[in-house]
Amino acid sequence: MTKECKINGIDIQRRSFLKTSFGAAAVAIAPGMLLFDAAHGQPLPASGKVRWGMLIDTTQCKTGCTDCVTACNKENGLSGGTSPTDSQWIRKVELKDASSGRELSLPMMCQHCEHPPCVDVCPTTASFKRADGIVLVDKHRCIGCRYCMMACPYKARSFVHEPLHDQNPDVPRGKGTVEACTLCVHRIDKGQQPACAEACPNKAILFGDLNDSSSEIARKVLGVASVQVRADLRLNPGIRYQGL
């Protein structure tokens, strides 16, 4: 009896020893393997399983604050001007309900639709949707016809009228092409947040993967009431607004 107990005791000790040592080995090896993959593996394409989106909490968005717009301009090298010929990738919209007098403020940009009209109308397939839901302009193909600007119900796109100099090496922009919010695709591909989301002092812009049920944005979209602007058009935008 005592012998059996002793053996059991040893077995348990041995088992726990093996468990911890295997665990430690896995912890030691795993990051190395990941780094190895990143260093030597082929770079991966944008995944179709991901759907990048934003949830904008209009109750947290302050009237008069333009930090997101400033951050966008700085990140993407926009002049910040608001004349009809200046590029605007994101703009602040102030709304007032006439009957109740309720005022609110929200940022408006490319809504990264699932069925983007800009892509439908583009004659050169310069306008396209990446696998992860980001709607972009391929400026190598853009002929500057501006059909997409006409088709967009959100007025999200701009045309570059003047020659540009000293662009951000990560954000090529040039005269004669149409451009819009890229959701800071160059930052997303590096695992960072879009500049506007990072700059918002009230954390009103929540960025993430709408398809990943464990992500903060997916859980919040499930939990709180949010709407898509012009949902009647059934474009299924990736940008959602809360408190609108």
Added chain:
Amino acid sequence: MKLLFASMLLCLCIPAVWAAEANIPKPDIGRGGQCVEDPQWMRKNHMHLLKHQRDEALRKGIRDEKISLKNCIECHASTKDDSVIARDDSFCVACHRYEAVNIDCFECHSGIRKSAWLQRNAK
């Protein structure tokens, strides 16, 4: 007679070689070095790599760090002005002017080394 002929030939050849050498573009290769293929292969095929890479990167999101315009510029921008397009003997300009091939990459893309650009724009 033979000697005269030979000396005449020599007289004709020397300036020809001289002139040819004087015309060959001498680009400022910046930091230089080889990371993709050997220089002769690159002279012939760099445009195919760049064109393939730009579509992969933009449309599919496959960002190959090595075969990218940004990475070319990182090493080949001049050590004097951090650019591949600023002067007549800059890395891209020197040959493209010689061959009379117009490139419009840099109407949109920055021709400046990213590290230098960041440094300049941080101030």
